[in-house]
Amino acid sequence: MARVREAFITGIGQSQIGIGLPRDPLLLTVDAVREALADAGLTKEQIDGVATYPGRVTQVPGFSPVGAEDLIDALHLNTRWHLGGGELTSQLGAVAAAADAVRTGQARHVLCFRTVYEAGAMKFPGQKPYVPRGDARVEGPSQWFAPFGALSAVCWVAQYAMRHVVKYGLTREQLAWISLTGRANALKNPRALWHGKPLTLEEYLAGKMIASPLCIFDCDRYSDASTVLIVSAEDALDEVSSIPVRIAASAGCTYRHSWDQVEWMASYPTGRELWKRTDYRPEDVDTVQLYDGFSFLALTWLEALGFCEVGEGGRFIEGGRRIALDGELPLNTFGGQLGAGRLHGFGFAHEAVVQLRGQGGERQIPGDPRVAVATSGGGPLATALLLARD
């Protein structure tokens, strides 16, 4: 009978992160692939699986310009398993699926990647996002939002945030600490989009309002970058020269996919589910890398994962001490998407591995970190990974 193996992240890589980079998005991807292969001590001939989210997307410029099959073809990979699709439990759902593939022996080393080129794509004319072209009518789920000017995810997330403001007393002075912490940590990450650009509480509070209570500093910025994670099977670890980090558990729950038909965002059931699949407890976690495409999503993840009670997120992060690099629960130590750029989910798992290996350099958290949580999404879709160096 076939044995179920453990799955490990054995290689990480990342391209430069920028706005309007002149480099082809496929080459940004290859930059990250090269770094991840070197990190793991593997060659491309040893890669037998590929996974990405959401696959190649042509309708939204730059959102996902490189698909799994593009990379397989371009790099002459010989794969036994691959996946590239958007109907997953959000970005890191591709990594969770890769873990299942190596656990069940369908592949030994799966190259997982997420490439974004949304800033670069906007440099070309006629590719303005959000404006339907011509007289084209809106179909599918967008029809329930677009006619009312709810044309960005911020319009939806802001409404959940407003409920926290009214129901639980969340203040902008509290919420600010997601952004301020990310920007502070970005100062210690040379690759971060906002490296060298500090943000103060006063600047945050004066920030242009986008959709109340969320201001410009609560929103990540379109970026160009690629992030790669190599997921390997337990019985293939002898081929790897890096420090492997185990994918100890994963979860991804969805009640309803319609943003406006659910009382609670998908982060909440997903956070609760994660702890049912492991013996680790929230108090064992040394650092959290929580999706912050909008700041409020990271706050909901803190509540959802049980680091504080539902509704207490604002008070939990207030003042920023607790979630600082040297605090009791360091958050988004690479800057998060608010500090490092819109890497779209994969940056959180990448950084969890950096920290658990002790390779954070100037931004390395103190002690001997062994357990981290990395998440993606949080709105209609959510994924949580529990990562352990055990």
Add this chain to the structure above:
Amino acid sequence: MGDASAKRPLPHLDDHNRAFWTGGAEGRLYILRCRSCGAFIHPPRPVCGECLSDAVEPEAVAGTGVVDTFTVNHQPWHPALPPPYVIARVALDGVPGVYLTTNIVGCGVDEVAIGDRVRVTFLPCEDVHLPVFEKVRD
């Protein structure tokens, strides 16, 4: 920066959503309802998500409700929609489990609060009558 000649994004009409998007022509807000178990279905689909019956048909509902949550949108996303405007999620009276994303109109953007009583009004745009809501003042 509004553009008077620009049009709002409008839905593509099909057999499932037509009653919802055009009922305003007769002043009615239609939500699909299951004839078998009585559950309401939104967004409209040809099956009841509760009992899996496909005996679903539009039912006119009261058109009143409560602001469940909202945001004041300040960002110009579309030339036909100059900010600021209120985007809200309205819980409909007598339609358990259904929320509508909509706009609150007829008042200042700073006059909307969670819990406000609201009533539907329709904004005609070509063959579509967008259900938006205004505060009930009484």
